[in-house]
Amino acid sequence: MNNRRTNGSKSAPALASPWRTSRERLRDRELKRDAVIRAAAREFNRKGYHNTSLDDIAAALEVTKPTVYYYVTSKEQLLFECFVAGVEQIRVAFREARQLPVPARGRLSAVLRHYGEAVASEFGWCMVRAEDQDLSPAMSRHIKSLKSEIDQGIRRLVREGLQDGSIEPCDPKMTAFALAGALNWIAHWYREDQSLTGAQIAAAFVTIFEGGLRPRRGSLRIESRARPRRRTRDALAR
Amino acid sequence: MNNRRTNGSKSAPALASPWRTSRERLRDRELKRDAVIRAAAREFNRKGYHNTSLDDIAAALEVTKPTVYYYVTSKEQLLFECFVAGVEQIRVAFREARQLPVPARGRLSAVLRHYGEAVASEFGWCMVRAEDQDLSPAMSRHIKSLKSEIDQGIRRLVREGLQDGSIEPCDPKMTAFALAGALNWIAHWYREDQSLTGAQIAAAFVTIFEGGLRPRRGSLRIESRARPRRRTRDALAR
């Protein structure tokens, strides 16, 4: 009867929503469910979990709330799914790194690079910011265990690096916290400043972590003509 | 009518609330106001901003909601005050560091140490997690400018370090993000794991940042598969 194809009236939004072109293939539940999750991730990312209503998410999909509930049982589950989607990327990173035929520091750096990319991805915010406090005890436990798994994975790589000599002596726990923290924090500012890709940021971070701030004797130093900062080089230079 | 003094039934909370002994000196508005802010900070820290009602805060002080509103105009302002309290600690750090007669890297490290302590303090969570999205546009702008000020301060120190040669060549912006991120993240896990003081954590982080993961030729290396011993101690020994 009615012409289903007349949806070209509006210019298409950046992200295609399966509903726009709907009516043709109605059997792609999974596709739509994914679209719901992604839309939720984008909204959470923009306004935060608590400031995003399910009506907002539905509106972003040009749909109404019950439709969202048709694919998902609760707002909490929505957050959880986004979290898992993000974490999965990182687990892959660990699996891949395990195969690399390089010292532990190299494997760690590879993980960190993927980690950074994941945090800068669309699920980054949800993964990083999923608060135990916002979730039911059951999900809270689940999320904590997943987070802990990643933390332990990093510590493990650091320990291996200590053993094979590819990493400078340090405390694995603190090191893991420092590394993960720096990367996690990307989720906070990347939204505002997308001048670099996630991969570029991650690469820059890895360089900083590996090299450290203190100049190395071997490194090419630009002995700047800037006025030499006289006196007591060693006071805090250690 | 009701005897307000019969509150000995419960064990006293860790922090004394001025209302407990009230009735004697009633002119210490500021003291009470501070107590409200601190109580808010503790509750936000425990349960998050959105999961904390003003009734909760009032209850923590053994008071009712209107009393809280007597000292503060809104929940938003409460968060803002906590934020400012935290930031102020960091601004002091910058001022103090400016006086130090050492190369820029030393001044930077000094700032970072204070920074870390501030994040681990009771206002740390509020300072770090105050979301622009949760606040009115006016306050959001205010908070952003304060945050930016700190960010610029760190970048500045990094640039100075590049010029006086005390810092390895790097991108100041990325470096500032990495450093601040690692420290900010402390607020996320410190609540759960208080096995170290803020100062210890900050010191450990600074050591990692300065040295980097890649072993230095000069440093004492445990060659190859020899079991590394005592790795934690020297990292924390500062």
Add this chain to the structure above:
DNA sequence: CGCCCATCATACTCGCCAGTATAGCATCCC
């Protein structure tokens, strides 16, 4: 003593939002 002001509690309002009841419409299969 009686007024004023500071301080606080009881008891509301009011809007937002997660979640739901119900029903409409389409398609598929017989």
Add this chain to the structure above:
DNA sequence: GGGATGCTATACTGGCGAGTATGATGGGCG
């Protein structure tokens, strides 16, 4: 064509929590 089933909208409920109206209490001060 007549269910059955998948998908979606309209229109509701119920609760929580920010903020407030009102009024009690009690001390300071003339």
